[in-house]
Amino acid sequence: MTQYFLTMPHDAAEEPTMESMKEMDPAELEAVFAAVGAFNTALTESGSFVTAGGLHPPSTAITVDATGPEPKRVPGPFVDAPEYVGGFWIIDVADEETALGWAERCSAALRSRIEVRALQEKPE
Numbered sequence: 634m635t636q637y638f639l640t641m642p643h644d645a646a647e648e649p650t651m652e653s654m655k656e657m658d659p660a661e662l663e664a665v666f667a668a669v670g671a672f673n674t675a676l677t678e679s680g681s682f683v684t685a686g687g688l689h690p691p692s693t694a695i696t697v698d699a700t701g702p703e704p705k706r707v708p709g710p711f712v713d714a715p716e717y718v719g720g721f722w723i724i725d726v727a728d729e730e731t732a733l734g735w736a737e738r739c740s741a742a743l744r745s746r747i748e749v750r751a752l753q754e755k756p757e
Contacts, residue, residue: 634725634726634727635725635726635727635728635729635732635751635752635754636683636723636724636725636751636752637723637724637725637726637729637732637735637749637750637751637752638721638722638723638749638750638751638752639721639722639723639724639732639735639736639739639747639748639749640718640720640721640747640748640750641718641719641720641721641739641743641745641746641747641748642716642717642718642719642745642746642748643690643716643717643718643719644715644716645690645691645713645714645715645716645717646715648690648691648692665742665743665744668741668742668743669742669743671742672738672739672742673685675738676722676724676735680725681724681725681726681731681735682722682724683722683723683724683725684722684723685720685721685722685723686720686721687719687720688717688718688719688720688721690717690719691709691710691714691717692709694708694709694710694711695707695708695709696708696709696710696711722735722739723752729749729751732749732751733749736749
């Protein structure tokens, strides 16, 4: 089994949050939450779910650099980008094709693109 990281992009200019999602049409928001709930349930019931979460926007980040003589804490992300990871799932599945199938279901539920990457395994 291999673990895969499924990520959902957000537009950096908008920085959507749970609060800003309240501006969406309530019926549409409810439909997305229901679809994501069904996706999460199916993923859990399959035994593939490891963990998932939503992230606060990059403007809330603090970058820590302890590579020099004194640790530094700098407000903001370590890279400026037009998009950022807004949420993620880590799944444990047999192969990439299975991970891509789950990503397709996730994409449909969220009405968003999903990036899929395998986690690196420890060297032997």
